Amino acid sequence: MEKYSIVNMIEFKRKMYFDFFVETETTLDFTVKLDVRRAVEKCQKEELSFYGYTIFNITKVVNSIENMRYDLLNEKLIVWDEIIPSFTSFNKRENLFHALWINMEDNYLFFDKEFKTLVDEYKNSNHISPIPNEPKNMFNISSIPWIHFDSMSGNNKYSGKTFMPTISMGKYHEENGRLLMPISIKVHHATMDGYHISKFYDELQKQLDKV
Numbered sequence: 001m002e003k004y005s006i007v008n009m010i011e012f013k014r015k016m017y018f019d020f021f022v023e024t025e026t027t028l029d030f031t032v033k034l035d036v037r038r039a040v041e042k043c044q045k046e047e048l049s050f051y052g053y054t055i056f057n058i059t060k061v062v063n064s065i066e067n068m069r070y071d072l073l074n075e076k077l078i079v080w081d082e083i084i085p086s087f088t089s090f091n092k093r094e095n096l097f098h099a100l101w102i103n104m105e106d107n108y109l110f111f112d113k114e115f116k117t118l119v120d121e122y123k124n125s126n127h128i129s130p131i132p133n134e135p136k137n138m139f140n141i142s143s144i145p146w147i148h149f150d151s152m153s154g155n156n157k158y159s160g161k162t163f164m165p166t167i168s169m170g171k172y173h174e175e176n177g178r179l180l181m182p183i184s185i186k187v188h189h190a191t192m193d194g195y196h197i198s199k200f201y202d203e204l205q206k207q208l209d210k211v
Helices: 015-024 037-046 050-064 108-121 194-209
Strands: 004-006 027-035 070-073 076-080 084-091 096-101 138-144 166-170 173-175 178-188
Touching: 027 194, 037 050, 037 178, 037 194, 050 084, 050 108, 050 138, 050 166, 050 194, 096 138, 178 194
Parallel strands: 084 138, 138 166
Antiparallel strands: 004 076, 027 178, 070 076, 084 096, 166 178, 173 178
16 A cells, blocks of 8 residues: 655754755665575575565565655655565566566565565566556665675666665675675665664664574
């Protein structure tokens, strides 16, 4: 459901920061490597998609942080009740990606089932966005499973005008007994600071550590 509330800008505590960083179109890019060993082992044991499980946990954490649910709609700042992931999937025959969106589930097992069905259904799609009727309350997740990167940044003409986070993950590798996977996030400084980004990574690590 695309439910939201309009932010009262008179009472908005970030109004000064919001106005300043909207004017300067300042975005923030961070990349942090998280230990995914427990998550990988859990997915192997329970026959889950690791990519799907990571998307599930990212979405869960993002929704727990109000600042990551801010958006601009009809030139008004709003906060969505819930945002859902649009994620990249890969057509192996054509070496092209496409973006799929999926509704969030409370249970990761239900989410995994829906995720696998969706990916399989569109695995040969040549359309960049093959699922019709895209909801407005989406945020973007992408995966680059061939590269273990130290940093990542991507910009377009909308970057300084988009408030919801853009998240990318890379290839994990072993280091000192840990499986480290880079996860990058791009946010708008008008609605988020380093505090919110730190909270995102801390909470995501906790979720990925659950067994």
